[in-house]
Amino acid sequence: MAAVDSVLVIGGGVAGAATAILLADAGVSVDLVEMKPDVTALGSGITLQGNALRVLRELAVLDECLVQGYAADQLVIRAPDPAATVVATLTEHRSGGPDLPASMGMYRPDLARVLMGRAERAGVKTRFSTTVQDLEQDPSGVDVRFTDGSTGRYDLVVGADGLRSWTRRLLDVPLETRSVGMGIWRVFAPRPAEVVSSEAVYGGRCYIAGYTPTSESSLYAFLVEDAQDRTTITDEEKVAVVRDLAGSYGGPWREILEAITDPAAINYTWFEEHLLDAPWHRGRVVLVGDAAHTCPPTLAQGAAQALEDAAVLVELLLSADVLDDDLLSAFTARRLPRVREVVEASVQLARWQLAHEQGDVPALMGRIAQLTSTRA
Ligand SMILES: Cc1cc2nc3c(=O)[nH]c(=O)nc-3n(C[C@H](O)[C@H](O)[C@H](O)COP(=O)(O)OP(=O)(O)OC[C@H]3O[C@@H](n4cnc5c(N)ncnc54)[C@H](O)[C@@H]3O)c2cc1C
Incomplete structure (x- = not known):
């Protein structure tokens, strides 16, 4: 038994795709709408840390990602001198566990293709160039009107539509995103x-x-x-x-x-940075990933935290029989302290650099490595 039979996921980024895959694998009927015309994300790269790789393994896409991406355990620091002298070669902490690389670089469109391909095989019904026009909820479900004129009714709506989340705005949840x-x-x-x-x-x-x-x-x-x-x-x-x-x-x-x-x-x-205070839901609509929290990539943890959100939300949904306020409050309660620590540490690193201040970087990195090594 799961707490939900039908779910709408808004946004096909890492948070949305991961949520959709895990729910569909468990037999939940999942619709996903993505505003963009296809899965091609920004043509840049991304670094996925060990704790992100742990969730990719849960999604059964890790092997495919490792074939396409580039895993590594080291970070080379060079001096800003003409020869770019190597000043340190650091062995990075394997936060995903000893059997996973410390991190993996990947071309973002490749990651998007792997995730959305897997979502399709899991039975997720995806519609591109489509979003939600409006939604209205009552105690037993959410009625949704889409921009293509269609409508649907769901047990739960997951807003995974990124840092300028339209879902957040539909819910009237104020959140200031700061540079x-x-x-x-x-x-x-x-x-x-x-x-x-x-x-x-x-x-x-x-x-x-x-x-x-x-x-x-x-x-x-x-x-x-x-x-x-x-x-x-x-x-x-x-x-x-x-x-x-x-x-x-x-x-x-x-x-x-x-x-x-x-x-x-x-x-x-x-x-940019923002962090939504508790709760991350309003009724039967819940926000995950950048829609709820975003941080500068100084620790390369944004996508990792988005993936962890998906894993934790689905774990809670699958271990309960009813969807109620307590369940979604428990989701925020489990995620917020961890995400807060990551966001604050990411911002702190940026502030030290902006102020040309040394700061206790090793202590901060050690704390985050410890935190992300534990299961979300
Ligand atoms: C410069 C930079 C570098 C970064 N580097 C890293 C890194 O190396 N490692 C790391 O872990 N993180 C990194 N991040 C953070 C990471 O990119 C994000 O945290 C992560 O992509 C968040 O995933 P998400 O699914 O929540 O949101 P997104 O990836 O933003 O996905 C949201 C999806 O929703 C869609 N969408 C938006 N609005 C709607 C709508 N109304 N209806 C339907 N669909 C909609 C979008 O098109 C998009 O596909 C970086 C961020 C920046 C800015």
């Missing part, structure tokens, strides 16, 4: 043979200039600067700015620089 003060350029490029794990340079023209392999042949590189209004930048300027910043770094950056020519492979965005 952290940093902006990031991300570039998708070929992997130089010498790059076999994530590498980072702290300092120089950027707060961080780093890269992470996403497959045998590719990596994503990133340059973190003060947040700037880049909304009107032209394609030519985009390439020039990134080449200028990347060109100020040595080592593998020299080879990566050669490949920075295509504006379509470059993305700019700000670091």
Whole structure:
């Protein structure tokens, strides 16, 4: 028995796809609506930490992800000098357990394809280019009107529609998303043979200039600067700015620089943060992933926390017979303290960098490694 028979998931990102897969596997009827016309997410890379890999294993997609992505256990730190001198090679903590790599880089569209392919095989009924126009709930269900004119009634609606969540707005849940003060350029490029794990340079023209392999042949590189209004930048300027910043770094950056020519492979965005206080639901509608919490990627934990939300929510739904306020309150109660710690630590790291302050980074990293090593 599960607490729900029918669920609507709004949003096909990691949180939505994972929720849908786990529910459908358990025999729940799941509809998923995704606003975008297909699964192709932002053409950049993502780092999935051990605790994210643990959930991917639960979703039975880990092997496929490991084939397509690039797993590693080390982080190389280089100096911002012309030779990009290696100052440390750190062995990263395996937060997913000793049998999982510490982290894995992956091309975001590949991850999206793997997850949505798995959702389809699990029986999730997905509709693209579709969203929810409005919803109305009563004590026994939620009536939904979709933008394609259709309607549906569900036991539960899961808002997994990202940091500017429309579901959150439909619920009238106020939440202020704040800029952290940093902006990031991300570039998708070929992997130089010498790059076999994530590498980072702290300092120089950027707060961080780093890269992470996403497959045998590719990596994503990133340059973190003060947040700037880049909304009107032209394609030519985009390439020039990134080449200028990347060109100020040595080592593998020299080879990566050669490949920075295509504006379509470059993305700019700000670091933002928000954290919704309890509860993360209103009646029979619950928010998961970035819709409820978002953090700067200084610990690369956003998607990991979104995946954990999905796993915990479904575990609670499958272990109860009725869906009530207590069940959804228990979901927030289990997730909020852990997510709060991750969001606050991620923001703290960014603040130390913005203030050019040393901070006790090892202690903070140790605390987060400890936390994420325990099951969500
Ligand atoms: C620069 C940057 C780098 C990052 N790097 C990492 C990293 O390395 N590792 C990591 O773990 N995390 C990282 N993150 C965070 C991570 O990307 C997010 O935390 C994660 O994607 C959240 O997943 P989600 O499913 O909640 O939301 P999203 O991934 O945003 O997915 C939401 C989905 O909902 C869809 N949608 C939106 N509105 C609607 C609507 N009204 N109706 C239907 N569908 C809708 C969207 O199209 C999207 O497909 C990074 C974030 C940023 C900004």
